[in-house]
Amino acid sequence: MTVLVLRALGLGDALTGVAALRGVRRAWPGHRVVLAAPRPLGQWLADHGIVDAVLPAQGLTRLPWPWAGPGGAQDAPGCLAVNLHGRGPESHRVLQATRPDALLAFDNTDAGHIGPDWDENEHEVLRWCRLVRSVGGHCEPEDLRLGPLDPPGGRGQESTGAQQGGRGAVLVHPGAAAEARRWPAARWARVVHALAAQGHDVVLTGSEAERGLCARVRLEADAGDAVRDASGRLGLPALADLVSTARLLVSGDTGVAHLATAYGTPSVTLFGPTPPALWGPMIDLPRHLVIWHGDPDAPPRDPNAGRLDPALAQVPVDEVVAACESALTQPPATGNGTTTPSGSDRPSSRHAAPSPAPSAPG
Known part of the structure; x- marks a missing residue:
């Protein structure tokens, strides 16, 4: 079975969705995860093993499904669809048009879908993790990490190759x-x-x-x-x-x-x-x-x-x-603790108190 995930947005959106994508794998182990996203971005995530393949998509355009991916192998008509793109209804309808066996998405009456409630005041990373955890896909902010906390040799100018190609810059x-x-x-x-x-x-x-x-x-x-x-x-x-x-x-x-x-x-x-x-x-x-x-x-x-x-x-x-x-x-801290940003309601130079955010794309 294929899990088709929609997040056809830019770099920052893709990276804040990495934790949830890893949760998708844990929710459906052994399934093929196909990400509908801009090709270069999706391929980069596939190269990191975050997803198995990328279905080129830009914004809320119709998805060609079933899809003949690399090598010509065509996916079966049925799929599990996951909306990590927005709150709907447009993004829900894009996935509903693929006629999935099941759709994981936030609740949206206009799209006729029942799911978890959308929270305007939720951090983007936590929002999508909550959605995926609702079906048993464990994920957390630590799953955002794409590499070791520090590269070999550290980050200073004394690092190997620090003066070459901008390394250590x-x-x-x-x-x-x-x-x-x-x-x-x-x-x-x-x-x-x-x-x-x-x-x-x-x-x-x-x-x-x-x-x-x-x-x-x-x-x-x-x-x-x-x-x-x-x-x-x-x-x-x-x-x-x-x-x-x-x-x-x-x-x-x-x-x-x-x-x-x-x-x-x-x-x-x-x-x-x-x-x-x-x-x-x-x-x-x-x-x-x-x-x-x-x-x-x-x-x-x-x-x-x-x-x-x-x-x-x-x-x-x-x-x-x-x-x-x-x-x-200051030497970088080495702790891996995860903390939700918080702080005063005045201008600050670390973390700021939450306020309503613009709605995600439909």
Whole structure:
């Protein structure tokens, strides 16, 4: 029997779903797990053994099922379907169209499906783990991990290969998919300048579409060869390898931050419209500093809005530089304890109190 799982979203969404995907395997041992997701992302997860195969999908498009996967072997018409994409009804209907033998999904009257209740205030990782645990698929935040807590040789510049290809470097990722989560380039440049002035080897990362942004940050940082620009030149496997051996990752609330969580790489993450209590790190918390100036009592804001979020706009350069210095000068904690982010309702630089989050895609 095949278990067809839908999570046709981006990098951060895929990584926050890894724990639940491992729970799917435990719920149905011996079954073939097929992930409906963007091809490069799904294949990368398959290469890690998280799933067995990827059915290329982007968003809530019709899934060709039964599907002839690699080698031409076609799946049987029946399947078990798992919706890790959203609360429905659209995503429920995409899976219902495959005529599954059973559907695991959150309760949605419009889709005619009965299941566990959706909780707006639940952390993204815990939400999907709860769904899978409802059918006996044990999973927890520790299942997010994709590698050892530390690479062989440690994370310092003395590590093997530390001076080659960015290994052991401080990575700065200034971009994000939406304007709401993009801290201004001029501020990123000042952070990069400060890191380079302290003698750190800095590497800028970003997508092909973010090459112009990274070029601007590097130019305005005015730090010469101390800053290298790798934007637009790294596929997902290469980016993951770079993050896994970095001394520190500094970024906004975007997919690459979840790579730092997966590999236990120390990080500083700037949050804006979404509270870190709902999308922030869930494991190795002493390694991950989060900066958020939001108000948990305010109504939720759109993380995909077309203008800079006010909470992110309030983050000053000095606070980010100080967080980087703290992360780089303190030895990373080695404890593996899992803690739900919590804290005061005032701006903080670790964990923030929860507030309602925007609904997941349908």
